[in-house]
Amino acid sequence: MLKELREKRVALVKQIRAVYAREEQAGYEWKAEDKAEVEKLEAELTTLEERISRAEKSEEFESRLKNLRQTPADTNRRIGRDDFSVADTRSEREEDDLPTYRDRALALQAWFRGGNDLTNEQEAACQRMHFNPARRQINVRIENDGFLSDIANEYRERDARSAKREINRMARQRLLDEREARVMSSITGSSGGYAVPMSFLNRFEENLLAFSGMMQVADVITTESGSELPIPTVDDTSNEGEIVGESADTDGSTDPTLGQISMFAFKFSSKMLKMPFELLEDNAFNLAARTGGWLGMRLGRAMERKFTLGTGVKQPRGITLASTLGVTAASATAIDIDEVFDLEAALDDAYGMNARYMCHKNITNHLRKKKDGNGRYLWEPNVKAGEPDTINGKPVTYNTFMQSSVATATKTLLYGDLSKYLIRRAGVLRLKRLDERYAEKDQVAFIAFQRADGNLLDAGTAPVLHLLQA
Numbered sequence: 001m002l003k004e005l006r007e008k009r010v011a012l013v014k015q016i017r018a019v020y021a022r023e024e025q026a027g028y029e030w031k032a033e034d035k036a037e038v039e040k041l042e043a044e045l046t047t048l049e050e051r052i053s054r055a056e057k058s059e060e061f062e063s064r065l066k067n068l069r070q071t072p073a074d075t076n077r078r079i080g081r082d083d084f085s086v087a088d089t090r091s092e093r094e095e096d097d098l099p100t101y102r103d104r105a106l107a108l109q110a111w112f113r114g115g116n117d118l119t120n121e122q123e124a125a126c127q128r129m130h131f132n133p134a135r136r137q138i139n140v141r142i143e144n145d146g147f148l149s150d151i152a153n154e155y156r157e158r159d160a161r162s163a164k165r166e167i168n169r170m171a172r173q174r175l176l177d178e179r180e181a182r183v184m185s186s187i188t189g190s191s192g193g194y195a196v197p198m199s200f201l202n203r204f205e206e207n208l209l210a211f212s213g214m215m216q217v218a219d220v221i222t223t224e225s226g227s228e229l230p231i232p233t234v235d236d237t238s239n240e241g242e243i244v245g246e247s248a249d250t251d252g253s254t255d256p257t258l259g260q261i262s263m264f265a266f267k268f269s270s271k272m273l274k275m276p277f278e279l280l281e282d283n284a285f286n287l288a289a290r291t292g293g294w295l296g297m298r299l300g301r302a303m304e305r306k307f308t309l310g311t312g313v314k315q316p317r318g319i320t321l322a323s324t325l326g327v328t329a330a331s332a333t334a335i336d337i338d339e340v341f342d343l344e345a346a347l348d349d350a351y352g353m354n355a356r357y358m359c360h361k362n363i364t365n366h367l368r369k370k371k372d373g374n375g376r377y378l379w380e381p382n383v384k385a386g387e388p389d390t391i392n393g394k395p396v397t398y399n400t401f402m403q404s405s406v407a408t409a410t411k412t413l414l415y416g417d418l419s420k421y422l423i424r425r426a427g428v429l430r431l432k433r434l435d436e437r438y439a440e441k442d443q444v445a446f447i448a449f450q451r452a453d454g455n456l457l458d459a460g461t462a463p464v465l466h467l468l469q470a
Contacts, residue, residue, distance in 0.1 A: 002055045005048065012045045013368065013381055020369030042365060107131045107195040108288050111138065113280045114435050114444065131195050136435075138192040139428040140201070141224075151209050152216050193428075200292035204429070207296030213358065213399040214307035214319065215300070217418035218454065226265030226426035226451045233259040233459035237348070259459045265426035265451035266306075266315055270298040272445040274438055295431075295448045301400075307423065307454040308401040319358075319421050319464060320402065320411050322456035326465030332408035335363075335467065337370040337378055340392060343415050343467050351417035351463045357396040358414040360404040366412075367391060406469055416464035426451040 019038050022028050106125035110118050110133035118126075118133070126133050154163040209215050223229060236256035244250055273294055280287070303316075310318035326346040327339050347355060370378040372392070380390045388395040397418070403410040434445040456464060 002052065002059055005052045005055055009045065009048055009052065010381060012041060012048060016041045016045070016368055017377065101197055101199075103128055104195055104197040105199070105288050107133065108197060108200065111135070111192070111195055111433065112275075112287055112291070112444070112446075113277075114433060117281065129195065131192060133195075135192055136433055138195060138431045140193045140196050140431065141428045151205060152218075152220065196431075197288050199289040202292070203289040204292035204296040207293045208300040208303075211297050211300030212304040212307070213397045214304055214421065214454070215423060217356065217358070217397050218307070218421040218423045219419050220423045220425065222425045224427070229263040229424060231261050231263055231422065231455075231457065233261060233457055235259070235459035235461055237350070237461055257459060261455050261457065263422065263424040263453045263455065265424070266453055268299055268302050268306075268450050268452060270295045270302075270448040272434065272437075272447050273298070274443045274445045277442045277444065280444060291446065295446075299448065299450055303423075303452055303454075304399070305401045307421070308399055310454070312455070316452070316454035317456070318454070319414065319418070319456060320466065322421070322458065323411070323414055323416070323464040323466040324458070324462035325468055326415065326462075327467050329412075329467060329469045332469045333406050335366050335370075335406060335412060335469075337372065339467060340367075340370075340378060340413070341372075343413065343465055344392065344394075347416055347465055348461055348463075350461070351420070354417045354419060355415060356394055356418060357391045358399050358402065358418060359396065359412060360400065360402040361398045362404045363402075363406070363412050364389070364391075364396075366406055408469055410469050411466040412469060413467040414464055415467075416462075418464060420457045420463040421454060422457050423454045424452060426453070 016038060019034055019041065022034060023030055103125040106122045107129050110122040110126050111131075113122075113133070115126075115132070115134035122133075125131075151163075154166050234256050239254055239256065242250070273291070306316045306318060308318045308320055310316040310321070312318075312321065326343045329335060329339050344352075344355070364379050367379040368377070372378065378392055379396075382389050388397075390396060394415075402414070403412050406412055430449040432447050432449075434447065437445050458464075
């Protein structure tokens with residue numbers, strides 16, 4: 001089914017291009033009927049892309065169910081309930097004093113329930129971990145162990161579906177690696193972090209990336225604290241070496257231009273996530289991973305908005321503000337193909353190797369009919385699974401918070417080395433449980449806080465350019 005939908009998507013794109021091609025015929029006059037036909041086809045394409053997205057999610061869900069059915073019964077019961085990748089045994093627990101994945105998942109379930117009406121397994125897990133499930137807050141330190149960067153790389157090089165499939169494999173391997181090494185340093189035990197299983201962190205980071213195009217392409221670092229962090233910038237583009245004769249003195253040199261930006265730590269909130277008590281006491285529900293995913297989506301959207309549009313005043317400096325004017329379009333309502341070529345030409349060659357586009361997905365509607373001098377379309381859809389859409393052969397990352405329509409005085413396209421945008425995550429991820437706020441509705445609220453900042457590392461060399469509509 002998914003293959004058929006993808007093929008239909010390509011066919012619709014061809015139909016749209018065929019309608020636009022009528023304009024190129026000598027003496028042909030564009031009619032209202034042509035415009036109506038294009039609008040209808042593009043509406044069908046939008047609906048189809050939504051169906052493809054739903055089909056991808058359905059196929060992923062079916063794949064998970066199939067894996068569960070192929071797992072032995074006892075392990076299957078534990079995976080379906082707690083998302084354990086490897087079954088834990090008593091003998092393994094006796095070998096060392098570190099908590100197992102099962103202990104951590106059960107303890108987190110106990111925390112979600114506020115320490116009330118716990119099962120015998122949950123109580124025993126909390127005792128083994130010396131964890132008080134009645135505490136109101138858990139601090140989780142997300143280390144800069146390279147996993148987030150690895151996830152971002154998958155999103156850069158693949159389409160979203162293929163990236164998610166590979167990320168799931170990486171997450172399972174991460175669980176296995178941690179089990180072998182018995183490493184617990186990625187969480188703050190004294191603050192209750194030992195109760196957070198790796199499945200929570202994996203899903204949190206995966207969904208944080210999935211809903212933040214900026215975090216997919218940016219350089220992300222993690223620091224222990226949120227104190228001001230100075231980042232040096234260097235512009236040495238005006239200097240070059242020289243040829244010197246034997247025993248000859250070298251010419252005087254000019255020092256590079258040094259600069260500095262300061263990274264801070266602005267507090268992002270997931271807003272309250274309310275859950276009925278019936279959901280919390282359902283042990284068949286994979287609460288740890290699901291909650292991590294929900295919080296990751298919420299924080300991802302909030303960060304994406306500020307990393308894209310932030311003013312830099314008591315918030316991150318968004319990439320649209322930090323980018324440099326590359327080309328001013330001749331029209332307020334159209335993007336000419338030569339303007340796209342000029343935008344690429346305006347970028348310093350030093351950034352061309354890693355350059356890519358970023359725009360709202362709707363902007364591609366204005367690029368679908370554009371052709372270069374060889375008749376090649378400027379925008380190409382990802383016909384093959386695993387390949388991203390491209391603009392003039394360069395990969396494009398879609399950003400929900402960028403300008404969605406071509407209008408006066410708007411920045412519709414970004415082009416450049418987007419990895420020069422630096423994102424700093426600071427401190428711990430704080431999880432709080434609010435027991436009393438919605439008690440009359442028999443609900444418990446959860447909320448997460450994460451501090452972060454973002455800015456473009458630009459020492460005057462303009463690593464990211466934008467196209468400005470007149």
